[in-house]
Amino acid sequence: MAIDLRLQLTTNLEFKMLNNFWYACEFSHAVTHQPKQIVLWQQTIVLYRNTTGQVVALKDRCPHRGAALSLGKVEGDCLRCPYHGWKFQSDGTCNEIPANPPGVAIHPQAGVQSYPVEEKYGFIWLFWGDLPPDERPSIPSLPEFPDSSYRAVTVELEFQAHYSRVLESPIDTVHSTFVHVNTFGSGDSNNPQFLNQGKLVWKDWGASLISILQEAPPKGMYWRYIGNKKRSEIKLDCSFYLPNLVWDKVEFKFKSFSCIAHVPLNERTTLVKLICFRNFLTHPWFDRLFHKLSLQVLQEDRLVVESQHPQAVPDDINAELHAAGDALSIAYRQLRQKCLALEYKSEAIATQIPDVAGYRN
Numbered sequence: 001m002a003i004d005l006r007l008q009l010t011t012n013l014e015f016k017m018l019n020n021f022w023y024a025c026e027f028s029h030a031v032t033h034q035p036k037q038i039v040l041w042q043q044t045i046v047l048y049r050n051t052t053g054q055v056v057a058l059k060d061r062c063p064h065r066g067a068a069l070s071l072g073k074v075e076g077d078c079l080r081c082p083y084h085g086w087k088f089q090s091d092g093t094c095n096e097i098p099a100n101p102p103g104v105a106i107h108p109q110a111g112v113q114s115y116p117v118e119e120k121y122g123f124i125w126l127f128w129g130d131l132p133p134d135e136r137p138s139i140p141s142l143p144e145f146p147d148s149s150y151r152a153v154t155v156e157l158e159f160q161a162h163y164s165r166v167l168e169s170p171i172d173t174v175h176s177t178f179v180h181v182n183t184f185g186s187g188d189s190n191n192p193q194f195l196n197q198g199k200l201v202w203k204d205w206g207a208s209l210i211s212i213l214q215e216a217p218p219k220g221m222y223w224r225y226i227g228n229k230k231r232s233e234i235k236l237d238c239s240f241y242l243p244n245l246v247w248d249k250v251e252f253k254f255k256s257f258s259c260i261a262h263v264p265l266n267e268r269t270t271l272v273k274l275i276c277f278r279n280f281l282t283h284p285w286f287d288r289l290f291h292k293l294s295l296q297v298l299q300e301d302r303l304v305v306e307s308q309h310p311q312a313v314p315d316d317i318n319a320e321l322h323a324a325g326d327a328l329s330i331a332y333r334q335l336r337q338k339c340l341a342l343e344y345k346s347e348a349i350a351t352q353i354p355d356v357a358g359y360r361n
Contacts, residue, residue, distance in 0.1 A: 017041060017264070018339055020129030021205075021243040022139045024261035027154055027273060028122050031055055035079060037070035039265045040126065045115065046070040047124060050077040056090040057115040057126055063094075069112070088112055121145055122152070122275045123261055137205055140241035144249065146257055151282040153291045156273045157298040161305045162312035163244060163264040166272060168332060169301045170246045170260055171238045173211050174325035179300050200327050207331040208239035240332050242339060254280035268311065272298060 026038050026047060035048045037060050044060035046069045058079065060070050067083035074080075078095065080087045087096035092114035094106050116127035120139055127136060146152075159166045169175070198210040213234045237249040248258040257277040262270050276294050314320060317333055 018243045018336070020127075020131045021137055022118065022125045022127050023243060023263070024121075024123040024245050024273070025126050025263050026124040027156075027275070028119055028124060029154070031124055033074050035070040035072060035074060037068065038263075039271075040128065041264060042266045044068065044070075045126065046079065047117075048074050048079060050074075050090055055117050055119055055124055057117040057124075058088065058090075058092055059113040059115075061112070062086055063110055063112060086110070090114070121259055122154075123259070123273070140204075140206065140245055140247070142247055142259070144257070145259075146277040146279075149282075150257070150277040150279050151284075151287065152275055152277045153287050153294060154273070154275050155291055155294040155298060156271060157295065157302060158265075159270045159272060159302050159305055160268060161270055161302075161308065162267060163262045163270040164313035164336065165305050165308050165311065166270045166301075167240065167244065167246060167262045168313065168329045169305055170248055170258065171209075171240050171328045171332065172326070173213070173236050173238060173328075174323075175304075179304050180297060182296070182300065197325065197327060200331055202331075203239065203241070205335070206239055206241035206245075207328060207335065208237065209328040209331075211236045211238070238328055240328065242335060254278070256280075274298065 023040060025040055025045075026036070030036065031047045031049060033049050035046050038045050038047060046058050046060040048056055050056055056077075056079070058069060060068050062069055062081040062083060064081065064086055065083055067081055069079055069081055069088070071082040072080045073082070075087065077090050078087050085096075085098040086094055088094050088111065092112045094110035094112075097104075097106055097110070100106070116133070116136075118125040118127075118139060121142055125139055129136070169179075196212040198212075200207055200209050213236060233252070235249075235251040237251070239247045241247070244262045244264065246258070246260040246262070248260070250256045250258075256279075259275045259277075261273040263273060264270055274294060276290060278290065281290075313333055313336070315337060317330070317337065322330055
């Protein structure tokens with residue numbers, strides 16, 4: 001698998017970040033014709049929809065006096081600053097300064113930075129970098145993305161932790177019966193079972209791993225409805241995609257999917273945005289129950305993740321011990337470190353990353 005690794009190595013305070021990637025940064029439904037501020041890598045960005053419904057992303061700071069453009073208003077396809085009324089087009093060009101007398105040209109530096117933006121899989125994706133369109137890595141392909149027959153709920157929760165640690169939690173299948181003892185892992189809380197893991201599969205900018213778990217049915221009303229009374233086989237298909245997406249599929253009597261964006265606000269804060277799809281109990285009345293459950297699961301993860309030290313995933317793969325169930329998190333660490341180290345060199349990822357099995361013992 002040959003991948004053109006044209007990445008920049010950027011140091012931001014205490015952590016390294018990946019440039020020239022698409023970051024899932026906000027739910028699609030959260031962006032309307034009203035300006036909305038988001039934060040990515042300590043930078044504030046304003047999002048809004050133009051007259052055709054397309055999303056526009058601009059730096060959320062007026063070049064005149066530094067006011068937040070997200071406090072302004074959308075006029076047609078443009079955004080007007082709330083302070084002195086400067087108006088900006090969707091490409092960031094300033095096309096009106098009310099205080100200028102007629103005939104006075106607008107200074108060429110009066111514009112604001114714009115960002116490439118796409119909308120896919122229920123998220124707004126923002127390209128962070130400077131590669132031209134034909135050289136950018138693509139947004140991950142999720143061929144099994146659920147259709148309209150699935151019911152979805154969205155949940156978000158802020159973690160006081162580095163995004164690399166937060167991202168590892170949902171791709172770690174072993175922790176469920178310990179961390180999630182009060183939710184979906186409650187069935188085996190007194191008798192945790194080992195996973196039967198399949199072969200790790202490398203993907204463009206990511207990897208996936210299928211695990212089979214023999215698990216007792218979790219406790220709770222809807223688990224009794226959807227599960228079996230006896231121990232059953234559960235298929236877990238977990239994937240990660242650089243820089244910040246996790247895609248999980250769970251198959252048992254029914255199916256559920258989780259699409260999770262880990263939005264790095266700064267070196268110590270990550271905003272997790274989760275879309276959970278289900279093909280069971282699809283009546284809207286059950287949405288509040290699954291929202292509550294999903295939030296509780298994230299809160300269980302947060303308690304443990306915020307306690308981890310060091311706060312970020314170590315640069316050295318061997319700085320922490322590994323076990324048989326760590327294959328996918330090891331793959332994440334390997335690929336992330338390789339991308340950070342290669343900068344703009346063109347390499348073949350598959351031939352450079354060591355065999356994950358070598359770290360299992």
